[in-house]
Amino acid sequence: MKRKIVGVVSGKGGVGKTTLTASLASLADKDLMIQVIVIDCDVDAPNLAIILPPKDESTIKKEDTFTTRKAEFIEDQCINCKQCIDNHFCEFNALKWNRQNSIPITDFLKCEGCGACKVLCPEHAFEIHRIKSGEIISYNNIMGFPLIYGKTQLGSTTSGKLVSDVKDYSTNIMEFEKSNLLLIDGPPGIGCPVIATISNLDYVITISEPTPSGLHDLIRVIEVIRQFNIPFGLIINKSDLKSPFQDDFKKYIDETGYNILGKIPFDLAIPKAMSFAKTVVDFDPDSKASLAIKLTYENLKVNLWSNSLI
Amino acid sequence: MVIIAIPSMGKGGLNDLLSPRFGRCPSFTFVELDNNEITAVKTVPNHATSAMGGAGVQATQIIGNNNAEVAIVGFLGPNAANGLKALNIKLFHAPDKQITVKEVLDLFNEGKLEEMSSSNVASHYGMGGGRGSGGFNNP
Amino acid sequence: MSKRKPHIICITGGKGGTGKTLCAVNIAVMFKNEGYKVLLIDGDVENPNTYLLLNATLENKKEVLFFKPKIIEGKCSKCGICAQNCMSNAILHVKEAFPIPILTVCSGCQLCYKICPEKAIEADSKTIGWTYTTKIKGLSLMFGELKPSEARSVTIVDALLDKLEEIQKYNPETFEIIILDTAPGAHCDVELLIDVADIAIPITEPTKFGKLDLIRIMELITLLEKEFRVIVNRSSLLGFREQFLDELEEENIKILGDIPLDSDIVDSYCLGTPIMDENSIYNKEGAGYRAFTTIYENLKKWLEMI
Numbered sequence: 043m044k045r046k047i048v049g050v051v052s053g054k055g056g057v058g059k060t061t062l063t064a065s066l067a068s069l070a071d072k073d074l075m076i077q078v079i080v081i082d083c084d085v086d087a088p089n090l091a092i093i094l095p096p097k098d099e100s101t102i103k104k105e106d107t108f109t110t111r112k113a114e115f116i117e118d119q120c121i122n123c124k125q126c127i128d129n130h131f132c133e134f135n136a137l138k139w140n141r142q143n144s145i146p147i148t149d150f151l152k153c154e155g156c157g158a159c160k161v162l163c164p165e166h167a168f169e170i171h172r173i174k175s176g177e178i179i180s181y182n183n184i185m186g187f188p189l190i191y192g193k194t195q196l197g198s199t200t201s202g203k204l205v206s207d208v209k210d211y212s213t214n215i216m217e218f219e220k221s222n223l224l225l226i227d228g229p230p231g232i233g234c235p236v237i238a239t240i241s242n243l244d245y246v247i248t249i250s251e252p253t254p255s256g257l258h259d260l261i262r263v264i265e266v267i268r269q270f271n272i273p274f275g276l277i278i279n280k281s282d283l284k285s286p287f288q289d290d291f292k293k294y295i296d297e298t299g300y301n302i303l304g305k306i307p308f309d310l311a312i313p314k315a316m317s318f319a320k321t322v323v324d325f326d327p328d329s330k331a332s333l334a335i336k337l338t339y340e341n342l343k344v345n346l347w348s349n350s351l352i
Numbered sequence: 353m354v355i356i357a358i359p360s361m362g363k364g365g366l367n368d369l370l371s372p373r374f375g376r377c378p379s380f381t382f383v384e385l386d387n388n389e390i391t392a393v394k395t396v397p398n399h400a401t402s403a404m405g406g407a408g409v410q411a412t413q414i415i416g417n418n419n420a421e422v423a424i425v426g427f428l429g430p431n432a433a434n435g436l437k438a439l440n441i442k443l444f445h446a447p448d449k450q451i452t453v454k455e456v457l458d459l460f461n462e463g464k465l466e467e468m469s470s471s472n473v474a475s476h477y478g479m480g481g482g483r484g485s486g487g488f489n490n491p
Numbered sequence: 492m493s494k495r496k497p498h499i500i501c502i503t504g505g506k507g508g509t510g511k512t513l514c515a516v517n518i519a520v521m522f523k524n525e526g527y528k529v530l531l532i533d534g535d536v537e538n539p540n541t542y543l544l545l546n547a548t549l550e551n552k553k554e555v556l557f558f559k560p561k562i563i564e565g566k567c568s569k570c571g572i573c574a575q576n577c578m579s580n581a582i583l584h585v586k587e588a589f590p591i592p593i594l595t596v597c598s599g600c601q602l603c604y605k606i607c608p609e610k611a612i613e614a615d616s617k618t619i620g621w622t623y624t625t626k627i628k629g630l631s632l633m634f635g636e637l638k639p640s641e642a643r644s645v646t647i648v649d650a651l652l653d654k655l656e657e658i659q660k661y662n663p664e665t666f667e668i669i670i671l672d673t674a675p676g677a678h679c680d681v682e683l684l685i686d687v688a689d690i691a692i693p694i695t696e697p698t699k700f701g702k703l704d705l706i707r708i709m710e711l712i713t714l715l716e717k718e719f720r721v722i723v724n725r726s727s728l729l730g731f732r733e734q735f736l737d738e739l740e741e742e743n744i745k746i747l748g749d750i751p752l753d754s755d756i757v758d759s760y761c762l763g764t765p766i767m768d769e770n771s772i773y774n775k776e777g778a779g780y781r782a783f784t785t786i787y788e789n790l791k792k793w794l795e796m797i
Contacts, residue, residue: 044448053538055507055675060700086676087505087704109404111578133558133601135649151682156600157578170578172404196711199679202642203405230507230675231537234642241430253761255512255540262538265639284754287761313729316698406580406596413574416585431595435583438591 043075046346047224049083049239051267052249053259055230058279059249060084061312062335063227064093065321069339070223071185077221080183081212082191083205083239084229085176091191092319094183102181107207110175110198111155113148119167120145126168131159151197176204178211188217202234206241223346232259232266240267245346246274247303252283252291264300274301275345277338281305303345304338306331353386356460357420357441358453359411364395366454370446372426375400375407381453382418388461394418408432415441424456424465433468443468497530497659498794499669501688501717505708506701507675509694510724510750511535513760514786515672516544517767518692521787522668523629524769530666532655534684535674536620536635536647546763547632549623555635555650556616557643558599560592566611573603573612599643620647622654628768631666645679652687677711685712689797691719692747692790697726697735709744720747720793722786727751727778747793748786753779 050059063080070078082090096102113136122144126137136152137159139145148159148168159168175198180190192208194201209226212218228239240246246267250260260276267274276295295302307330315325323332357380359371364379371377377398384392396418400410408428412435415423423436424444436443444465446456459465502515512535519531533541542549560573560582567589574584581596582603592603594617604612619641623634633654635647658665671688673681685691691712695705705721712719721739726732726749739746750756756779759766766773767783774780 054540057508086678087507087707089506089700089703092699092703111404129605131605133599151679151686154598154600155578156598156602157576158600158602158605161576161602162605194677196677196707197682197714199645199682201676201678231644232639233537233637233644233680235676235678236537237640237642242427254543254763255538255760258540258543259538262639269640283757285757285761310729313698316700317729317731319699400580403580404578406577406593409580409583409593409596412583413585416583416588431593434593434595435591438583438593439585439588 043222043347045222045224046244047226047242048245048247048342048346049226049228049243050247050249051228051236051239051263052230053232053263054250054256057249057251057256058306058312059230060089060093060227061316061322062249062277062279062306063225064090065323065332065335066339066342067094067187067225068185068321068323069336070225071187076223077187077217078223078225079188079190079212079215079217079221081208081224081226082189083208083226083235085192085194085201085204085208085235086229088191088193090189090227091179093316093321094185094189095319096181097184097186098182102179105178105211107175107178107204108172109203109207110173110195110200111157111170112150112153112173113155113157113159114169114171115146115148116167116169117145119165121165123165126159126163129162131162133158151199173198175200178208180211180215188215190215201229202238205229205235205238209239232262236263237266240270240272243272246272247277247342248274249277249279251280252278252285252288254287257291257294273345275303275342276300277303278305280308282307301345303341304334306334306338353384353391354422355418355420356383356385356457357381357415357418357423358383358456359398359425360395360453363397364453366390366393366457367452370424370426370451370453370456372446374425374428374432375411377401377411380411380414380418382420383453383457385461390457406431409435412436412439415439424460425468428468496663497666497669498690499671499688501671501673501685501691502694503673503681503685503691503708503712504694504704505675505677506695506704509696509701511675511694512540512544512672513756514692514694514722514724515670516541516765517783518787518790519630519668519670520628520765520767520769521783524767527667528665529668529670530631530633531670531672532633532651533635533672534648534651534680535672536637536644536651536680537674539634539636541632541672542625542634544760544763544765545627545630545632547625547627549625549634551624553622554618555620555622555647557619557646558597558601558604559594559615559617560597560603561613561615562589562592563611563613564589566609568609568611570608573607576606577603599646619643622647622650624654628765644674645683648680648683652683655687677707682711682715685715685717688717690793691717692722693719694722694724696724697728697731702735702738718797720745720789722747723749725750725752747789748782750782750786751778753777755779
């Protein structure tokens with residue numbers, strides 16, 4: 043079976059990407075036809091490692107990434123001409139004038155490391171340095187298959203690039219060659235880290251819940267997925283949630299004809315399983331959530347490999 | 353006469369493997385074809401491998417500067433794809449397996465390679481702060 | 492509480508779906524109920540939801556523009572200086588051809604426009620999103636929205652903060668309380684909003700995921716040198732409350748309060764009628780209502796101390 047790379051996104055945070063990805067990964071691992079690798083690209087808040095911790099400390103590999111650039115002001119070179127401020131070298135408001143000392147100050151947070159100040163300053167009073175942007179951690183988890191995740195260095199501001207780096211890293215591990223399913227737990231939102239996650243995927247799983255913000259954010263993330271022309275399917279989590287929005291939600295979904303991979307009912311087995319750091323399909327395999335997730339997994343396989351299933 | 357660019361492993365050349373990635377492949381092999389006969393081969397190291405961002409664009413410059421009209425690629429990120437499209441370079445998809453430059457060239461000559469449609473590529477705009485996208489390797 | 496300089500309160504959390512918007516909206520409403528002049532800024536520009544919880548219509552739509560380099564072929568000498576100096580490698584320059592900007596990589600630094608010796612690059616622009624302002628239920632609401640398929644949400648957040656700066660400059664007494672609702676995560680959008688605030692309120696949930704992300708956001712808030720106090724939402728989930736609150740106490744993490752599961756809250760969330768609205772249709776003896784009241788009292792006490 044040809045390798046498929048699948049990403050899980052939702053737009054809205056907290057609808058169940060991580061818990062569902064973990065369960066799907068567990069089912070894939072038990073499936074004799076599948077060799078799975080799981081990747082956590084929610085680099086600002088990677089949580090998959092809680093449910094899928096390392097089997098053994100010795101398999102943990104860590105790599106720092108240095109893809110964030112920041113400007114450094116070199117006072118010795120400065121002749122206090124103030125051109126950098128007067129001629130607006132910085133488009134990101136990261137240069138301010140310190141009147142007391144007649145020198146510019148760089149704002150670390152706002153600085154994008156674009157290098158404009160370095161090129162434009164006639165006295166070469168700015169340098170660009172790479173700083174640590176995050177870490178990529180990989181190991182074999184307790185179920186046996188590889189888990190790779192990225193974690194941003196707080197304050198470094200480059201989530202999207204780290205997501206791409208984490209995805210690239212997965213292609214270099216030993217198990218990649220034999221793998222036929224890569225499951226990527228994506229970040230919330232629709233901006234640069236999500237775009238970096240969705241890039242070049244074979245399939246996208248979108249997760250939503252029957253609330254106005256769940257639907258609103260789903261529509262937005264689907265707009266982005268469509269730009270990439272990648273096939274996608276929908277999982278409705280907490281599908282039987284007692285909310286006044288249920289009917290409106292159902293109506294909208296029916297009208298759009300989105301491909302539904304599964305409907306997972308509200309089930310306390312899910313948070314219970316998480317409290318024991320387990321996937322729900324392992325913790326309580328007969329719970330209604332687990333049964334629904336198993337069905338979802340089968341639907342996913344059909345969507346990924348349809349006629350090529352042996 | 354047409355010049356074909358093929359991202360390659362190692363130093364490049366007919367016997368080296370095709371590199372499934374474009375932006376950061378180790379080298380490019382440029383093959384001159386005349387009536388399906390190989391009339392010249394040139395290898396160029398890819399300095400874009402060390403690029404922080406926009407490696408795909410830098411790599412595209414190498415392709416353009418060596419006058420290639422066709423590129424055979426394993427996998428292409430959106431930045432490189434946009435660049436190659438802008439230069440009107442025809443893109444063909446290499447098969448999903450380990451293959452040498454010579455072998456993929458033979459497939460090209462036999463008309464067995466699929467031309468890549470532009471719909472493979474995301475037309476999304478707007479980035480910054482070193483976002484980086486694509487480059488996801490799926491050989 | 493000082494009535495001269497507004498208090499800027501950032502509601503954040505790291506983990507998605509903990510209830511940031513729910514808390515931001517209801518805290519804003521509670522201040523408004525007591526007669527304060529309140530501005531609520533929805534800084535979750537990728538998925539702004541505050542207006543859904545308030546049944547608000549968005550008005551005063553303004554475009555947020557982003558730099559787009561345009562090569563004027565008539566003036567261009569094909570020297571390639573723009574491409575050579577572009578640190579993002581966003582300009583494709585093949586010999587003897589005009590340079591081609593690759594917009595997907597462009598950082599918007601405008602260096603090419605500034606250094607072109609022939610002045611052959613024009614600073615064109617494209618729309619990457621919008622800002623809106625509106626008044627609803629006595630609250631002023633400012634809202635930012637990133638255009639789906641665009642990546643740079645931070646530009647929209649910047650636009651919102653610019654608008655805020657304008658208001659402050661024009662009349663610093665326009666608002667007494669400014670509430671900033673952030674996106675989930677800990678990246679630049681969120682950092683900018685925490686940085687601008689006086690205090691931060693992370694919203695968490697009593698689960699392992701909630702705890703881990705709380706620790707991350709606390710690290711970020713501390714890095715930005717802000718004081719914070721936590722709200723634990725969905726505290727009654729599976730009886731985790733006591734243990735979780737004990738854990739926080741053991742780690743000296745101060746909390747403003749906790750909000751148990753309450754079907755009134757789900758309803759209010761879906762109907763767009765804030766539970767703490769002045770004319771609240773919800774049960775004032777309900778657990779959610781009382782929880783918010785306690786949180787509000789604790790918040791005011793905290794602000795007195797600052």
